[in-house]
Amino acid sequence: MSQKTILVGVAGASASGKSLLAETLIKEFASEHVCMISEDSYYKDQTHLTMDERVKTNYDHPESMDHDLLLEHLKMLKNGESIEVPEYDYSDHNRTKNTRHVEPAKVIIFEGILLFVNPAIREAFDLRFYMDTPLDICLTRRLQRDIVSRGRDMDSVISQYMATVRPMFMQFIEPSRQHADLIIPRGGKNQIAIDLIKTKIHSLVN
């Protein structure tokens, strides 16, 4: 593909609405080539650990991510090369054996909690957005989502939140907002923000 791929990064707290914003943008660009990749796909392989050990991993610390592979993939997409994105299973706390083939589309939206922490990764994005959603709303949404879709119970979500999710948000994620081009309040249903982002992406693509 000769056309340049526009790489968009959406960061913010867990359950702040990053995926919803990305999915909404994809729908709005219906006829064009836009796709989404989650940073969660780049959690390190944990096959060598037992399930009891995997449960104890700090999934909100940058060390839990294979950011080297993510950076390599960002560079490959920019060079017009396709990538094989690992598939992640939250219930198993591990990568599966499958990958997703992703072609260098016109626009690729990456969403993830730690995307703006590593300087080389954040600089690879043409546009950077940060979801500014209050933490109590994020926790409520995360409780519902993790129990319904990620094989978790209330006690495990709350104890993980207190032990790692909130402290790592304070240490790494919240400070990374300073690197965003645009801070988005009211989550993934903020239609004015969505319209502004669409206009900017259109101007970069054309």
Ligand SMILES: Nc1ncnc2c1ncn2[C@@H]1O[C@H](COP(=O)(O)OP(=O)(O)O)[C@@H](O)[C@H]1O
């Ligand atoms: N503005 C919103 N209003 C209502 N529910 C929302 C809103 N934004 C996100 N959600 C819901 O909250 C949950 C977490 O949102 P999601 O986009 O998956 O967060 P993230 O990708 O940041 O972890 C999902 O179930 C989603 O549908």
Ligand SMILES: O=c1ccn([C@@H]2O[C@H](COP(=O)(O)O)[C@@H](O)[C@H]2O)c(=O)[nH]1
């Ligand atoms: O095995 C895992 C992997 C990740 N998590 C949690 O997921 C969130 C990040 O995903 P979002 O979609 O942005 O919420 C992160 O806060 C991890 O704590 C997990 O619990 N288990």
